[in-house]
Amino acid sequence: MELDAQRLRSRAVRVARHPRTRKIAVWTVAIVAGIGILLGLITPPLIRGKLARELSAKLHREVSIEQLRINPYAMTVAIRGFVIKERQSESPAVSFDELFANLEFQSLFRLAPVLKELRLTRPYIKLVRNEDRKYNFQDLIDEFTARPSEPGPTPGFSLNNIQITDGQIEFDDRPENTKHEISALKIGIPFISSLPAHTDIKVRPEFYAVINGAPLHIVGDTKPFKDTHESVVSFNIDKLEIAKYLEYSPVALNFTMPSGQLGGKLTATFRTSTNQSPVLSITGDLGLKQLEMRQAGGAPLLKMRLSKF
Numbered sequence: 001m002e003l004d005a006q007r008l009r010s011r012a013v014r015v016a017r018h019p020r021t022r023k024i025a026v027w028t029v030a031i032v033a034g035i036g037i038l039l040g041l042i043t044p045p046l047i048r049g050k051l052a053r054e055l056s057a058k059l060h061r062e063v064s065i066e067q068l069r070i071n072p073y074a075m076t077v078a079i080r081g082f083v084i085k086e087r088q089s090e091s092p093a094v095s096f097d098e099l100f101a102n103l104e105f106q107s108l109f110r111l112a113p114v115l116k117e118l119r120l121t122r123p124y125i126k127l128v129r130n131e132d133r134k135y136n137f138q139d140l141i142d143e144f145t146a147r148p149s150e151p152g153p154t155p156g157f158s159l160n161n162i163q164i165t166d167g168q169i170e171f172d173d174r175p176e177n178t179k180h181e182i183s184a185l186k187i188g189i190p191f192i193s194s195l196p197a198h199t200d201i202k203v204r205p206e207f208y209a210v211i212n213g214a215p216l217h218i219v220g221d222t223k224p225f226k227d228t229h230e231s232v233v234s235f236n237i238d239k240l241e242i243a244k245y246l247e248y249s250p251v252a253l254n255f256t257m258p259s260g261q262l263g264g265k266l267t268a269t270f271r272t273s274t275n276q277s278p279v280l281s282i283t284g285d286l287g288l289k290q291l292e293m294r295q296a297g298g299a300p301l302l303k304m305r306l307s308k309f
Contacts, residue, residue: 006276013243014111014264022172027080030196031200034182038216039161040273044067044068044069044070044076044221045280046070047068047069047070048065048067048132049069051065052064052065055084059084059140060087060139060140061084061085061086061087061093062085063082063083063084063085064081064082064083064085065079065080065081065082065270066080066081066082067079067080067081067109068080074102075102075103075104075105075107076100076101076102076103077100077101077103078099078100078101079098079099080097080216081097081098082094082095082096082099083095084171086126086135086136086140090169091126091139092124092126093125093126093136094123094124094125094126095123095225096120096121096122096123096124097121097122098120098121098122099119099120099121100117100118100119100120100121100228100278101115101117101118101119102115102116102117103115103120104116104158106301110156110309111159111261112155112156112157112158113158113193114157114158114160114195114199115158115159115160115161116160116161116166116200117157117160117161117163118161118162118163118198119161119162119163119164119165120163120164120167121165121166122165122166122167122168122224123164123167123168123185124167124168124169125168125169125170125171126170126172127168127169127170127171127172128171128172128174129171129172129173129174129248130174130175131174133175134250135250137186138250141171141250141251145251154194155192155194156194156195157187157192157193158191158193158195158199159191159192159193159267160188160190160191160193160199160201160278161190161191161201161202161203161205162187162189162191163187163188163189163203164185164186164187164188165187166184166185166186167180167182167183167184167186167209168181168184168185169181169182169185169196173192180211180212181211181212182209182210182211182212183209183210184208184209184210184215185208185209186206186207186208186209187206187207187208188203188204188205188206188207189203189205190203190204190205190231190270190278191272191278191279191280193278193280194278195277196277198277198278200277201229201270201278204219204220204222204231205219205220205231205232205233205268205270206218206219206220218233218235219233219281220232220233220268220270221233228271228272228273229271229272229273230269230270230271230272231269231270232267232269232270233267233268234264234265234266234267234284235265235267235268236265236266237262237263237265237266237286238262239263240261240262240263240288241260241261242257242260242261242291243257243259253296254295255293255294255295255296255297255301256293256294256295256296256298257291257292257293257294258292258294259291259292260288260289260290260291260292261288261289261290262286262287262288263286263287263289264284264285264286264287264308265284265285266282266283266284266286267282267283268280268281268282269281269282269283285308286308287306287308288304288306288308289305289306290305291303291304301308
């Protein structure tokens with residue numbers, strides 16, 4: 001047995017020292033290094049310019065990207081210094097410092113995005129509702145809703161360890177002469193997936209924001225077991241006036257709602273295990289109270305005192 005092992009070792013040494021083996025090794029290293037240089041140094045500036053031009057044309061607004069970095073070995077992509085300007089202004093309407101994505105190798109043979117990590121740093125959104133009750137992105141909303149829906153299966157994807165940090169949203173409600181601000185926004189989502197994909201989940205469900213100066217913090221409970229990992233987060237909805245928020249719909253509605261309240265409790269459970277794909281389940285109950293709906297012309301459409309589902 002020892003003699004056979006020695007023979008194998010000596011044969012391996014002879015093969016490794018053979019000039020042809022060394023030549024193959026050198027060419028392999030050169031090809032891998034060349035691919036890294038091409039994808040990591042040469043390609044990103046070309047993609048960055050083309051991406052900015054195409055987005056500017058589609059969004060009818062100037063789009064700029066400060067930096068695009070691709071690491072083909074780590075399978076990571078980072079977009080930095082992204083800005084969408086207002087349609088007729090130099091002020092930013094949407095921006096973020098960095099969007100970082102870490103792809104899984106299985107994305108290649110699945111032909112679908114499977115992300116090990118997705119991280120968005122310092123996103124900023126400015127919303128303006130003008131005096132005519134239309135938004136500063138109204139042209140994009142109208143363009144999107146005018147497109148016919150294309151039937152087909154749900155696209156496959158698996159987004160894991162989703163994190164949003166230090167976000168900010170400004171809302172200028174000019175008809176009401178008020179301004180609202182959400183700052184210090186932090187969101188953690190373990191996963192959102194339509195594919196059976198196994199990934200190490202490190203992010204727990206979390207929401208934190210300072211809304212008009214008042215902090216709001218929701219954190220999920222984590223329950224680690226031997227073969228499973230479970231995070232649970234619950235939401236309570238109490239007497240939410242639906243009619244009040246329907247007024248802010250950017251899409252024209254063919255009905256009105258003079259009254260209606262939404263209430264209930266929902267629980268979202270993110271469950272991962274060693275032998276099964278991640279599962280997201282939402283349970284609970286919702287109820288509608290004093291709901292009244294009318295057609296656009298004023299004719300009664302629906303009326304109920306209490307409904308649970």
